Amino acid sequence: MIKIALLGYGTIGSGVAEVLDINHDSIAKKAGEEIAVKYILDLRDFPGDKNENKIVHDYEIIVNDPEISVVVEAMGGVEPAYTFVKRALLAGKHVATSNKALVAKHGPKLLQIARERQINFLFEASVGGGIPIIRPLISCLTADVVEEITGILNGTTNYMMTKMSEEGSEFADVLKDAQQKGYAEADPTADVEGHDACRKIAILTSLVAGSQVDFEDIHCEGITKISAADIKYAKAMGKNIKLLASSRMVDGGYSAIVAPFLLDDAHPLYNVHDVFNAVFVHGNVLGDAMFYGSGAGKLPTASAVVADIVDIVKHIDKNIVIFWDEKKLTLKDYKDVAYKFFVRAAADKDAIEAAFGTVSYVEVPEIAGETAFVTEPMSGKVYEEAAAKVSGMINMIRVD
Amino acid sequence: MIKIALLGYGTIGSGVAEVLDINHDSIAKKAGEEIAVKYILDLRDFPGDKNENKIVHDYEIIVNDPEISVVVEAMGGVEPAYTFVKRALLAGKHVATSNKALVAKHGPKLLQIARERQINFLFEASVGGGIPIIRPLISCLTADVVEEITGILNGTTNYMMTKMSEEGSEFADVLKDAQQKGYAEADPTADVEGHDACRKIAILTSLVAGSQVDFEDIHCEGITKISAADIKYAKAMGKNIKLLASSRMVDGGYSAIVAPFLLDDAHPLYNVHDVFNAVFVHGNVLGDAMFYGSGAGKLPTASAVVADIVDIVKHIDKNIVIFWDEKKLTLKDYKDVAYKFFVRAAADKDAIEAAFGTVSYVEVPEIAGETAFVTEPMSGKVYEEAAAKVSGMINMIRVD
The missing domain is CATH 3.30.360.10 (Dihydrodipicolinate Reductase; domain 2)
Structure with missing residues (x-):
């Protein structure tokens, strides 16, 4: 039996409890162990809720309970989520989270702590909701x-x-x-x-x-x-x-x-x-x-979180290696990537072709007083230079 | 360094060698170990091929070499693939295969042997080519x-x-x-x-x-x-x-x-x-x-096989649990599933409605001499009873 704690009993936290309940048997079979929610941390009480007796208001109860091997963070936001997740990992507890803000900001640091302790920090639900992508x-x-x-x-x-x-x-x-x-x-x-x-x-x-x-x-x-x-x-x-x-x-x-x-x-x-x-x-x-x-919704997102919990249970003594260094990657300039550009401008074709060269015009009968066209592929820098030469630019959308 | 053997140097086998070569460094990083092809089993010789000195014609060389920890089966067909794969697993070697005929027929038996020895039998490429689905x-x-x-x-x-x-x-x-x-x-x-x-x-x-x-x-x-x-x-x-x-x-x-x-x-x-x-x-x-x-093609399929090899290297001491019992599942009768049916028949509307009840007709100006329609949802059994009452049935296609 694996005992877990949920941080947050909002949409996703309650969804996780619901999914663990609905598919209890098949999840236990796939994980190789029964999974039970022991605590739910929330500021609120939930009188009448089937999990009302699991609600706690003090994180210390969770982080100090050696029975808890997995903490599920579903609070959202960077703090106090980061502090709670970091303390859980430092205490040797695996963590699954749906929190994109936390992962985007502190992912590599939390992965490093997990790696050092041979435990897991997983975050499938942070991108694409229920879609398996991470x-x-x-x-x-x-x-x-x-x-x-x-x-x-x-x-x-x-x-x-x-x-x-x-x-x-x-x-x-x-x-x-x-x-x-x-x-x-x-x-x-x-x-x-x-x-x-x-x-x-x-x-x-x-x-x-x-x-x-x-x-x-x-x-x-x-x-x-x-x-x-x-x-x-x-x-x-x-x-x-x-x-x-x-x-x-x-x-x-x-x-x-x-x-x-x-x-x-x-x-x-x-x-x-x-x-x-x-x-x-x-x-x-x-x-x-x-x-x-x-990409969102209570049960699909919870499905991804629970899949992380199952993966953690299957790797309870082993770190799943995820390469994501803290070292910052300097991105290449997005203006160096070439696209075709769809452009609308209150300008005549001569002015447009003088600036953009060969273009393909697009006409919509009910729209007058402007010229719409698609450029040949060009970098964002070249596009901007051309656009600066045309007065009356209305809108631009890249073409993929 | 993980040494592997390829069984078969046809489209997929040579694709695996090519992918391991093209992406050598990034694969080594993700696997945590360098992966090298030591043997390639094929009946043919490949004079001038960059891997010609790795070609062997005798499986015994591979199965008896303790340096080989992973065998990649890309021969196709049930035999001798089954015999070779089974012997590899019994010798404690992990196996990755792209062979749907082998997996469909002997999957659970091979998974059981792998489970007993805490090694892995993986087959991502057997379905959907390069698409991650298994x-x-x-x-x-x-x-x-x-x-x-x-x-x-x-x-x-x-x-x-x-x-x-x-x-x-x-x-x-x-x-x-x-x-x-x-x-x-x-x-x-x-x-x-x-x-x-x-x-x-x-x-x-x-x-x-x-x-x-x-x-x-x-x-x-x-x-x-x-x-x-x-x-x-x-x-x-x-x-x-x-x-x-x-x-x-x-x-x-x-x-x-x-x-x-x-x-x-x-x-x-x-x-x-x-x-x-x-x-x-x-x-x-x-x-x-x-x-x-x-879903097919040399490099996409090889990409899936190599992903299996990487997963094997990451789980070199651990069986990845895949639930698939040898116990045969009795399928429910496909005729019990309800669909709408699109039907073409050389029959008049009265006869059609007498047999199928309410239907929606479909007309294509250039096709004459027949009546086409879509039924309400009904089980295959009900459909067959109705179809038997109409003479001149031309074709039926289910609607999903």
């Missing part, structure tokens, strides 16, 4: 040098882009709809400005590169500038607009970006709609692969 | 009861269905094209009759159920009856026809089938084209997930 990267794609990893990593914005595409509506309207449905928060900044996706691609890039990528170093554009007119042009080109978080190998290093992209229907991420997430990987020998599923 | 099933979806696993598991037939859909051509023509491109063999039976996909879904179902599923027990229909007319109807309905290999949980057991299915564009497998493979999984807590990638 473990496949660590244990399945080991024969490859990953040359690109690109994800739709935020369900809220993907829902919004899907709605805008289906209904032709404006950003402000779909945001209101997403807030009403509970998909977007009252302050939607972290989602719509791409900050959430940015932390996730920082984690994935760190794992791919084996060194710390600070999310603050990643160029990040959200979806707030995407309008119904952009969607109309996308449709005219047979493309979808998706908020991508992407890292590519450039000159032996990695360049990372979070931004809206135009994808055509041959791209594996083209058809990832609503709140679903997906991660596309290109390996130098594997070629293209994609992992798709529920 | 390891995710074993180590990522452990929190879930898998209620459905459905794959596009044969690249040849998926290429053919894609071509038929794109070009409106007939089965015989695309088969010829696939043979010319080297995607289909001179005798295409194993692909087009679904036998290849059948072995793969037998392996996946065995892993999901934890017991031996014999592929001979799985109802298997190929794509040979699919015509250009069927594709026209599919397009009229906004659907694609795909050869699916699928297992579903029914009454606490599993029912399995290989057959062409009509998928609409909301299905994650709808957009899997050409030689790509994908596996869709529905877990009771995870919900929907999908794994997509190159």
Whole structure:
């Protein structure tokens, strides 16, 4: 019998308790041991809840109980999560977490402590919710040098882009709809400005590169500038607009970006709609692969956390090696990566071609007073020089 | 330094040597040890090949060399692969294989020997080529009861269905094209009759159920009856026809089938084209997930084999537990599963409705002399009773 403690009894923490309950027998069989929740740390009480007698308010009870071999952190945020997780590891307790902020900021330090003690720090649920992506990267794609990893990593914005595409509506309207449905928060900044996706691609890039990528170093554009007119042009080109978080190998290093992209229907991420997430990987020998599923939600995320717990129980005396040095990786300049650029400008074709050279024009009958076009592939630097020469620029979206 | 032997220097065996060479340093880092090929067993010699001095013709050299800790089986077929693999395991050598016929037939026996000796028998490449699916099933979806696993598991037939859909051509023509491109063999039976996909879904179902599923027990229909007319109807309905290999949980057991299915564009497998493979999984807590990638090909398949080798090196003293008993699982009758059925019959609407009840008709202007329709969901048994009442049945395709 493995006894565990949950830190936090919110959506994910209670989901973990629920999954351990629903699939109790099959989980025990796969782990080789029964798994029981002994404590749940939360500031609140939960009178009437089936786990109400497991609630504790003092972390010392958990960290000092030698019966607890696994701590599940589902509090979110960097502190006090970091202090609690670090103390658990130092006390020889394995940790599973769903906390992307914690992992993005302190992942390598916590992995190092786990490695030194031959225990485990796992975080499958921190990226892509229920989609298995961290473990496949660590244990399945080991024969490859990953040359690109690109994800739709935020369900809220993907829902919004899907709605805008289906209904032709404006950003402000779909945001209101997403807030009403509970998909977007009252302050939607972290989602719509791409900050959430940015932390996730920082984690994935760190794992791919084996060194710390600070999310603050990643160029990040959200979806707030995407309008119904952009969607109309996308449709005219047979493309979808998706908020991508992407890292590519450039000159032996990695360049990372979070931004809206135009994808055509041959791209594996083209058809990832609503709140679903997906991660596309290109390996130098594997070629293209994609992992798709529920990127958020109580039970899918808890499913990933519980899979970590099972893996911990199967490796109770062995550290699962995860390469992620504390040494900071300096990213290559995202402006050195070449894309085609879709551009809308209140300018005439002569001015556009003088600045951008050969372009392909896109026309939408009901939009007048502007010229829309797609450039040839060029680096971000070359694009910016060209764009500076054209007055009346309206919007730009990269084409993948 | 880990020394390995390759059994077979054909497409996959030589691919394994190539991947170990191309990504030598990154693989050594991830495995924690350098990996070197010491022997390659093949009947042929390879004069001028960079590995020509590693070729041996006698298996005894390999099985009796204590320096060899990992044997990679890439010969294909059940014998002599089974004898060689079994002897390697009995001699305490780990084994990785890409051989679906071997795994489908003798998987549980070989896993048992590996378990008893605390070594490993891994077979990621036996299903879905380079797509990580076996390891995710074993180590990522452990929190879930898998209620459905459905794959596009044969690249040849998926290429053919894609071509038929794109070009409106007939089965015989695309088969010829696939043979010319080297995607289909001179005798295409194993692909087009679904036998290849059948072995793969037998392996996946065995892993999901934890017991031996014999592929001979799985109802298997190929794509040979699919015509250009069927594709026209599919397009009229906004659907694609795909050869699916699928297992579903029914009454606490599993029912399995290989057959062409009509998928609409909301299905994650709808957009899997050409030689790509994908596996869709529905877990009771995870919900929907999908794994997509190159289902065949030298380097993608070798990538999966090498990932197994790396996992073996990381678990050199520890058996990775894979639940798959020799005890045979009796499958539920596939005719008990309910689908909608798309039907073409040279019959009038009165006769059709008398037999099938309410149906939705599908019309394609250029096809005359027949009636096409989609039934309400019904079990295969109910469908067969209804179909027996209608004379002039032309074709039936299930709708997923």
